[in-house]
Amino acid sequence: MDTDHFEETSLLSSSFQQETDLNENILRPKALTDFQGQQRIKDNLSVFITAAKERSDALDHVFLIGPPGLGKTTLASIIANEMGSEIRMTSAPALEKPKDLAGILTNITENSIFFIDEIHRMRPALEEMLYIAMEDYEIDWIIGQGPAARTIRIPIPRFTLIGATTKAGQVSSPLYSRFGITCRIEFYKEEELARIIRRSAAILETEITDDAITLLSQSARGTPRIANRLLRRLRDYASVLGNGIIDEKIVHMSMERLGIDAQGLEQQDRNILRTIIEFYDGGPVGAETLAISVGEAIESLEDFYEPYLIQKGYLKRTPRGRMVTSLAYQLLQIEPNRSMDGNQGILF
Ligand code: ADP
Numbered sequence: 001m002d003t004d005h006f007e008e009t010s011l012l013s014s015s016f017q018q019e020t021d022l023n024e025n026i027l028r029p030k031a032l033t034d035f036q037g038q039q040r041i042k043d044n045l046s047v048f049i050t051a052a053k054e055r056s057d058a059l060d061h062v063f064l065i066g067p068p069g070l071g072k073t074t075l076a077s078i079i080a081n082e083m084g085s086e087i088r089m090t091s092a093p094a095l096e097k098p099k100d101l102a103g104i105l106t107n108i109t110e111n112s113i114f115f116i117d118e119i120h121r122m123r124p125a126l127e128e129m130l131y132i133a134m135e136d137y138e139i140d141w142i143i144g145q146g147p148a149a150r151t152i153r154i155p156i157p158r159f160t161l162i163g164a165t166t167k168a169g170q171v172s173s174p175l176y177s178r179f180g181i182t183c184r185i186e187f188y189k190e191e192e193l194a195r196i197i198r199r200s201a202a203i204l205e206t207e208i209t210d211d212a213i214t215l216l217s218q219s220a221r222g223t224p225r226i227a228n229r230l231l232r233r234l235r236d237y238a239s240v241l242g243n244g245i246i247d248e249k250i251v252h253m254s255m256e257r258l259g260i261d262a263q264g265l266e267q268q269d270r271n272i273l274r275t276i277i278e279f280y281d282g283g284p285v286g287a288e289t290l291a292i293s294v295g296e297a298i299e300s301l302e303d304f305y306e307p308y309l310i311q312k313g314y315l316k317r318t319p320r321g322r323m324v325t326s327l328a329y330q331l332l333q334i335e336p337n338r339s340m341d342g343n344q345g346i347l348f
Pocket of ligand 1: 034
């Protein structure tokens, strides 16, 4: 992926890449009680964790689904903390050869957690190995070469696989069906983001007014990672251009400078909607064509921009492609071309 270009187009969406953000770890909650929102998920996990601990057994395999920055990695490390278990973290693209996966699986300790991010990108040969590991706690290993080659089964410790993905639809059904617990993480409500911002500001020892918290939680795209990133940028603006306190004035000024509007839309969000309207008569247009038209990587279009535009009601994914809704016309103050209605499928 062209990361330079990516940074240029969006300060915030770079979050979806697996870039190391050292500051992020400071703000990462360590216990379920510090993890804001997602109440149903927390309640259920808490029961399953307690039950597994009572049986001194590994927790069932957990599948975490949701857009980037909503807390999948955080939840995985919290589960490990709550279980009192070790955690090994990797991502599917980093596992290239069967020996990479076998190396981890044969070295993990009893009841520990193995976290695989972007699990929809597992290579098929490794996925096969994972099925047996998840189900039978064994791996198949080929020794020797040519006609002398034979497969041996190696037992591995009982473990919990936590698989995370932004694209549940791309996970094969044999893999999907081996997870006993599935958690679909939703965008956060404003009041939940407000609590996250308040907690992060306290950790960062930054003073922020209630009004500023409200404004910030409205612009954070329902996403804790973005709330935290914006908070750090606001802290910079407040200390360089203000008196160190983040207030409403600082939020308005910073958002203006960052090109982010009151509901968290960036220039590229508007560009995507405008492109669909002006080049494709409101849609439908295929994701790949759209990504090329707006100069964006397909992954960032699908994982970062689209989910929020869909959630806000500006965009629709249809079997024929992406389409804008009437709200997008209103947002961009473009008069819809009525003659296109019907045959072009613009929604009114
Ligand atoms: P993902 O793995 O889904 O991309 P992360 O778990 O890395 O997201 O979360 C990004 C950041 O957002 C974390 O550093 C953490 O500080 C914060 N965060 C995520 N979810 C929550 C939550 N529910 N409560 C508080 N902070 C959160």
